Amino acid sequence: MKKHIKIVAGVLALTLVFSGGIAVGRSNFSVTSPVTASADTYECFSYKVQNNEICITACDRDVTDVVIPSEIDSLPVTEIAEYSFRERTNLRSVTIPDSVKTISRQAFENCTSLSSVIIPDSVTAVEKYTFAGCTSLEAVTFSNNLTTIGMGAFENCGSLTSLTFPDSLTAVESSAFSGCKKLTDITFPENLTDFGMLAFDDTQWLTEKRAENPIVIVNNVLIDAFECKGSVVIPDGVKKIGGSSFSNTTKITSVTIPDSVETVGEYAFYQCNGITSVTLPASVNYIGNNAFYDSSSIQVVTIMNPDCEIFDHPNTLNGLVINGYENSTAQAYAEKYSDKYGCVFVRIGDPIPDIPVQPTIKKGDVNEDGLIDVVDASIILSYYSYTSTTTDSPVKTLDEYMNGMADNK
Numbered sequence: 461m462k463k464h465i466k467i468v469a470g471v472l473a474l475t476l477v478f479s480g481g482i483a484v485g486r487s488n489f490s491v492t493s494p495v496t497a498s499a500d501t502y503e504c505f506s507y508k509v510q511n512n513e514i515c516i517t518a519c520d521r522d523v524t525d526v527v528i529p530s531e532i533d534s535l536p537v538t539e540i541a542e543y544s545f546r547e548r549t550n551l552r553s554v555t556i557p558d559s560v561k562t563i564s565r566q567a568f569e570n571c572t573s574l575s576s577v578i579i580p581d582s583v584t585a586v587e588k589y590t591f592a593g594c595t596s597l598e599a600v601t602f603s604n605n606l607t608t609i610g611m612g613a614f615e616n617c618g619s620l621t622s623l624t625f626p627d628s629l630t631a632v633e634s635s636a637f638s639g640c641k642k643l644t645d646i647t648f649p650e651n652l653t654d655f656g657m658l659a660f661d662d663t664q665w666l667t668e669k670r671a672e673n674p675i676v677i678v679n680n681v682l683i684d685a686f687e688c689k690g691s692v693v694i695p696d697g698v699k700k701i702g703g704s705s706f707s708n709t710t711k712i713t714s715v716t717i718p719d720s721v722e723t724v725g726e727y728a729f730y731q732c733n734g735i736t737s738v739t740l741p742a743s744v745n746y747i748g749n750n751a752f753y754d755s756s757s758i759q760v761v762t763i764m765n766p767d768c769e770i771f772d773h774p775n776t777l778n779g780l781v782i783n784g785y786e787n788s789t790a791q792a793y794a795e796k797y798s799d800k801y802g803c804v805f806v807r808i809g810d811p812i813p814d815i816p817v818q819p820t821i822k823k824g825d826v827n828e829d830g831l832i833d834v835v836d837a838s839i840i841l842s843y844y845s846y847t848s849t850t851t852d853s854p855v856k857t858l859d860e861y862m863n864g865m866a867d868n869k
Contacts, residue, residue, distance in 0.1 A: 502532045515539040524550050524573075530557035540567045542587075549573055558582045565610070569593055575619075579603045586613045588633075588845075595619060602626050609636045611656065611845060618642060625649050632659045634703065634841065644668065648678055655683045657703030657727050680720075688712050696720050701728045703748065710734045719743045724751050726771075726844065733757045744768055749847055750775045760812055763790040773847070773855060774801040781806055781813065 499506040499517050504526070506518040514537040516528060526545075530537055537557065542564040545551060551571045556563070558580045568574060570593040578601040579586065585608040591597060592615040600614070604626050611633040614620065620637070622645035629649055634656030637643060643663040655678070660666045666684060669676045674687035675694065682694060683702040689711040694701070700723040706712065707730035719741045726748035729738065737760040740747070744763070749771040752758055760781045763770075766788035770776055777793065779802040784790025786807050794805035806812055843861055850856075856864065 502529070507532060507537075509535065513538040515541050516544055517541045519545050519548060519551075521548055522550055523548060525553045526551060527555040528557055528560065530559040538562065540564060542566055543569070545571060547571070556580055556583075563587065563590055565589055566592070572596060576600070579606065581605050584608070586610055588612055589615065592616060602629070604628060607631065609633060611635060611841070612638070615639055621645065623647065625652060627651065630654055632656060634658055634844065635661065638662055650679060653679050653681050653700065655681055655702045655725075657707075657725070659683070685709075685712070690714075692716070694718055694721065699723070701725055703727050704730055706730075706732045708732070717741055717744070722746070724748060726750055727753065729755050729758065731755060736760070737762070740764060740768070747771060747776060749773055749844070752777050752780060754778075762808065763788070764808075766790070774803075774857065777803060779803065783808055783812065 499508055501507070504520040504523050505516050507514050507516050512535055514532045514535050516537060516539070519526065528537060528540070536559045538559055539562040540556070540560060543566050545554070545568045546566055547570045549570070549572050552573050552575060554568070554574065554577060556578065559582065560580060561582050563579070563583055563586065565588040568591050569589050572593065572595050574594045575596050576599040577591065577597065581603045583603045584605050586606065588610040589612040590610070592612050595616065595618050597614070597617045598619045598621065600620070600623065602625060605628050606626050607628055608631045609629065612635045613633070614637050615635050616639035617637070618639065618641050620640045621642050623643065624647040627649045629652050631654035632652065636656065636659045638658050638661040640663050643660070643665050646665050660683070666676065670684065670687045674685065675682060675692070676684040677695070677698060680698055681700045681702050682698050682705050685692060685706050686709055688709070691714045692712050693716045696718040697720050698718065699720055701717070701721060703725035704727040705725070706715065707727050710733050712732065712734045714735055715738060717738070717740060720743060721741065722743055723746045724740065724744060728748065728751045730750060730753050732755045734757060736757055738758060739762040742764040744765055745767070746769045751771070752761060753775040758780065760783055761777055762783040766785040768789050770789055770793045774797045778797070781804045782790050782794040783806050791805050794803040797803040798805070804813065839862065843858055846861060847855055
């Protein structure tokens with residue numbers, strides 16, 4: 461839990477800034493259910509018609525057992541709108557018909573009496589925070605066509621004990637099951653290789669996996685190394701270093717990365733303050749956003765692949781000596797961010813300068829209130845969501861994003 465609080469207070473600060481999404485500290489950024497001025501009603505539901513389809517927009521607050529109709533006035537019910545059942549604390553059960561294709565973000569957030577849910581096969585994604593805070597939720601049956609479980613989708617569902625993911629699932633996003641303290645048993649499909657940061661943080665499953673081996677690997681993805689100490693050798697065969705997997709630790713003194721690794725995920729080495737250098741082998745073809753953000757002890761990152769794609773933001777390799785080949789993407793990145801952010805490029809084979817390079821971007825206190833807390837964490841997760849979905853070019857910096865938030869208050 462300490463890791464979750466500190467990262468989601470040091471990384472949450474960057475996600476509110478990069479995504480517009482709301483994370484662990486969402487309560488600090490009040491979200492109210494949208495008002496539908498001309499909504500129609502049917503039984504206990506409010507709804508609207510769009511493109512000859514029905515979208516459920518709200519439900520009476522005192523409902524206990526709900527059966528959502530597949531049709532209203534001969535039109536199919538295809539969507540459950542965002543916030544539509546949010547904080548219906550009396551809701552014990554809900555039946556969702558196969559006509560529903562979309563269950564929007566936060567639709568059932570904080571339905572604290574909801575004990576089980578069946579997600580029909582017509583649904584392909586569980587969106588952000590859809591069932592977050594459903595503290596009585598004990599059983600989830602997933603759609604057989606589900607591909608994505610979104611950020612924080614089941615966060616703090618403290619009664620969940622086991623999960624069986626469908627074969628179709630390929631992505632579990634950041635904090636999806638974070639805080640599901642009783643979760644012990646998870647069945648993973650082979651195609652699931654995209655794990656967001658802190659996806660299973662503060663679960664019994666992760667605690668038990670760490671006890672078995674401090675390097676936690678699922679489907680050739682290293683998803684957690686928080687309990688590692690000293691010199692760490694990543695096993696051959698690992699293809700991805702997952703998001704935040706080495707973050708927020710001071711116990712690791714060195715990391716050896718095998719030639720099988722192809723991707724270094726976002727925040728992979730965030731606040732990894734124990735090692736001084738990292739060599740990424742030629743097999744690594746992608747370095748994610750904020751991969752080495754705020755790691756004050758890391759001074760040198762060697763990038764052996766001259767064509768490696770580096771997420772184009774100063775936080776990715778902020779303030780580091782970047783050791784790479786001439787005319788490489790590493791050189792281009794270092795030169796782009798040399799003046800303002802302190803990046804230094806050194807060709808492979810040339811001596812590394814014996815000078816400490818200090819990161820210039822502030823640490824976890826993103827909102828500069830003197831505290832590192834869930835507000836900072838929420839900002840980080842929102843910023844992460846922004847950078848993951850934006851069409852802005854160039855992408856706003858954390859400061860620019862926060863300034864925009866302030867302007868919109």
